[in-house]
Amino acid sequence: xxxxxxxxxxxxxxxxxxxxxxxxxxxxxxxxxxxxxxxxxxxxxxxxxxxxxxxxxxxxxxxxxxxxxxxxxxxxxxxxxxxxxxxxxxxxxxxxxxxxxxxxxxxxxxxxxxxxxxxxxxxxxxxxxxxxxxxxxxxxxxxxxxxxxxxxxxxxxxxxxxxxxxxxxxxxxxxxxxxxxxxxxxxxxxxxxxxxxxxxxxxxxxxxxxxxxxxxxxxxxxxxxxxxxxxxxxxxxxxxxxxxxxxxxxxxxxxxxxxxxxxxxxxxxxxxxxxxxxxxxxxxxxxxxxxxxxxxxxxxxxxxxxxxxxxxxxxxxxxxxxxxxxxxxxxxxxxxxxxxxxxxxxxxxxxxxxxxxx
Numbered sequence: 103x104x105x106x107x108x109x110x111x112x113x114x115x116x117x118x119x120x121x122x123x124x125x126x127x128x129x130x131x132x133x134x135x136x137x138x139x140x141x142x143x144x145x146x147x148x149x150x151x152x153x154x155x156x157x158x159x160x161x162x163x164x165x166x167x168x169x170x171x172x173x174x175x176x177x178x179x180x181x182x183x184x185x186x187x188x189x190x191x192x193x194x195x196x197x198x199x200x201x202x203x204x205x206x207x208x209x210x211x212x213x214x215x216x217x218x219x220x221x222x223x224x225x226x227x228x229x230x231x232x233x234x235x236x237x238x239x240x241x242x243x244x245x246x247x248x249x250x251x252x253x254x255x256x257x258x259x260x261x262x263x264x265x266x267x268x269x270x271x272x273x274x275x276x277x278x279x280x281x282x283x284x285x286x287x288x289x290x291x292x293x294x295x296x297x298x299x300x301x302x303x304x305x306x307x308x309x310x311x312x313x314x315x316x317x318x319x320x321x322x323x324x325x326x327x328x329x330x331x332x333x334x335x336x337x338x339x340x341x342x343x344x345x346x347x348x349x350x351x352x353x354x355x356x357x358x359x360x361x362x363x364x365x366x367x368x369x370x371x372x373x374x375x376x377x378x379x380x381x382x383x384x385x386x387x388x389x390x391x392x393x394x395x396x397x398x399x400x401x402x403x404x405x406x407x408x409x410x411x412x413x414x415x416x417x418x419x420x421x422x423x424x425x426x427x428x429x430x431x432x433x434x435x436x437x438x439x440x441x442x443x444x445x446x447x448x449x450x451x452x453x454x455x456x457x458x459x460x
Contacts, residue, residue: 123148138174145169150180194218208241232407243379301347318372324445365393384418
């Protein structure tokens with residue numbers, strides 16, 4: 103009878119996916135459970151590099167407290183009673199991000215690495231793996247956000263420039279076009295003097311609006327009502343000059359429509375993509391999802407190094423203004439079901455069905 107119970111326990115352990123995580127020392131499983139070894143009296147993380155125990159001596163625990171309550175002590179090698187390496191890195195990078203956000207002048211790489219307690223090379227690699235962007239790109243995005251905020255509330259462009267952390271007008275104006283897509287004075291006035299060419303056509307999904315700034319395609323809207331699409335564009339830059347596209351622009355619209363109808367063709371056009379650093383990371387991840395494939399909001403959060411930011415990922419998808427070009431339609435719920443889509447769930451389903459059958 104005892105032999106039967108022993109064999110049953112052994113089979114139960116070895117068929118448990120947690121045992122596989124222990125065998126492979128899967129660091130991704132750290133924090134999801136702990137395991138104890140009765141012959142040594144210790145409990146460990148799944149990724150512990152200690153010698154692999156025999157399965158018959160292993161028990162699983164949902165938490166450190168549970169393992170300690172059962173009488174086991176923390177392993178001195180993997181130190182499961184202390185924050186894991188991934189948690190330590192995340193905390194250090196979060197502190198560096200706060201430093202960048204609060205600094206008037208973006209600190210250099212050596213200063214940031216020293217603040218994180220890492221070598222410059224290691225810090226750069228860890229920062230990018232967690233945030234999805236380099237420290238410099240993160241600082242640029244934060245500066246751009248600050249500039250837009252200050253331009254909206256300052257009593258003059260000059261004051262806004264200095265309040266955003268630039269110590270000279272010349273330095274700011276060197277980069278103002280890349281940051282704003284127009285002059286700062288025009289930006290403050292809601293896009294005055296900015297020229298946005300646009301045209302509205304028809305595709306199998308209904309009406310489609312394509313708009314271009316000087317930097318590239320800045321909007322692709324889908325809908326049922328052409329007038330509503332035009333109003334949506336006008337709301338984005340109420341003082342911009344909206345110019346109807348000419349024959350050459352109509353060919354660009356035709357190229358976008360062709361991409362909607364046959365995503366496998368690709369869309370080789372410059373895009374004017376603006377957003378926060380987090381949104382940029384999400385949108386970059388979306389563009390890496392192949393046509394015919396889908397990913398969950400949780401998947402995207404994992405890919406950009408922010409596994410707890412599922413809701414923020416969904417918000418970034420909702421903020422996307424470039425339908426199909428930034429394929430937020432390829433993001434689904436964890437169970438595979440379709441969730442909200444800015445341009446309608448039926449269009450989302452149609453796009454996915456089309457890509458799956460291509």
